[in-house]
Amino acid sequence: MSKSQDYDLNVFYVESPGQLINAMEAIYKFKSKWKLLIRYNGDSINDKQIEKVLNFYMCKSEPVFTSGEVVKVYSFTHFFTIFLSVLLFNGKAKKYIGCHKSKFLKPFHILRIPMVLMDDGIATLAYLNRLENEKRSFIQRFFSTLNPMDLFTALDLSSFDVGKANVEKHNFSFLKSLITDSDDSSKVYFFGAKYIEASILSEKSYENLLTQVIKVYEGQDVYYLPHRGEDRSRLNRYKSIGFKIYEPSFPSELELVLSERKPTVVAGFFTASLFTTSVISPNTKVTSFKIPNELINTASLNYIYDYFSTFSSIYELEA
Template identity: 25%
Template sequence: MKSVFLVKTPLQLLNAIEAKHYFKLSSGDCILIIMGDRKSQPQLLMLASDTQEWGKVVTLNNVNMFYGDPLDIISNSIVKKIQQLSLFKRSFFYVRRLNRISKYIGNAKYIFMGYTRYIYMNHFANITQHEKVILLDDGVGAIEYAKLRKQGVILEPNIRLKTRVKRYGKVFFQGVKGGEAENVTFFTAYDISVDKNDQVVRNDFSYLRSNVNALTVSDDVFFIGSPLSEVSIVSQENYFLYLNKIKKYFKNKTIVYIAHRRESPKKLELIKSELNLKVVLFDYPIEYQLASIGPRPKILASFVSSALDSCRLIFGDELKIISFTLDDIIDPYVEEIGAVYESYKSYTSESFNIVSEY
């Protein structure tokens, strides 16, 4: 019986690889469906190609909507050209493509979902018979999502009216079955408490940890950037104030700013010009980059990032990790970000520190 992995981001794919090995699934029985956007798609395809973990790799927008095996590459040049038109790459056609995949594979053993509240992933889980739905980490959102499920919250709090209307439109016009599963398994690196109907399986990155390469170690500090100002968790002005303080904190060291793909190009240019920091955008998730590609720093730092959790598990005492706390967090994110820092406190050690005064 096949297992299906639905991913939107490189980090979801990295966690999918860990899940595949944890649940001891053979490559031939695993179908990877890539649902990335313009920014994440190249990284997803590169990582999928490099790791060679899957029996089938399918880009959702390339699934044949009309006939034949939906998992095969379209050979008919006319049909291929038609389906490459921008019109047919709109999310409106996702349902038809997912329906064809579901009908073709029949029952699935496991369905792994990378983005817990992505309506199209939920749709696939709802139309496909399966033994279990397993949720993969994508950032620190698993902490909040587990809490909301425990509270019985179906829709995200503070969701915008426009987003809510668009969801109802997808249900009415596209036939999306976007309801969330009654019970799920969290495959997570976080210490979370779940509803009685849900389960937790701890992701300790054992597979990636067992394949860490001997790489060059850099004396530079790698600071993991974040789109905190882009999503209005802190203002951009305060974000730069924090970075300036961190620069002074590491006054005798060179800081390499690891950009997040969701950070605005304008902001990254200001980080270069105003703070005089070297800005780098990796082709791979940072966990894979540091474990398999290199170089690896002696110190890894950030404000809040899922990479701090995963790198703590992967590298242990070999990598010093620092989380810098944030003040002036904008509502409604105060509680959510506070919960992340609370989780960090549970594993502070000589190699993992939280710095509040800097």
């Protein structure tokens, strides 16, 4: 590939269905040549959703979605070889990544390879908060895997200090073009999260919070949508609390587009699904339930809920 062609190539690396959606929004917006590296991690739910999301876009009539190259990655060695070849032979191509914490990318962060972060939601807010607040010595900065990056995001970052980073905004324009107005006034979607699996909350605390949520929507059909990383053995307990269980085949962004009757309300704690819903379907009511600081044993989540208050209603829960 010639030097002039380098500038026309965008390279994307993603590890989850949601990251793949962001990559496709970038592909749709830029209308440039692209190469998409997709890592399959062996988790059946994650990998099946990735395949369904990929097929969704490949079956669309948009020529840009079928004019690039998709490379499926199954190991670090495979990824390292491909990514290194991109750096050597397509060095001027822009490189977009789905998560700043990816273990596969650590060597390239240490080498300060220029990359663009396109992970909308909590991970991006956490990245910016850490970047803003961490004070480190020169040695710590030199070896840190926290690599300052440009951003491709739907988030409004006007309240954050992004330093010298270039911020490229998008608003899920492709998915918004597919959304319908039909909704179901009796339906509430509550997006679960893997807080127990990540040791953020105990089982008892999580179930206590869910019991409070159900009381808020008494008399309505409240569907619990588990995160792909949640232990399915607990779902019957959530059902006994009063939730109906709904396991979607697609990430929340595509569920909104594909559902014939959308929920009138979407809710959760501090999941990115709430933010993306507010962008893709502005008429849908969004509620964020605030986990008490004493349960998580940190006040650092306040900046997340402060941001969420700009697009959702915040409902305070009790410990």
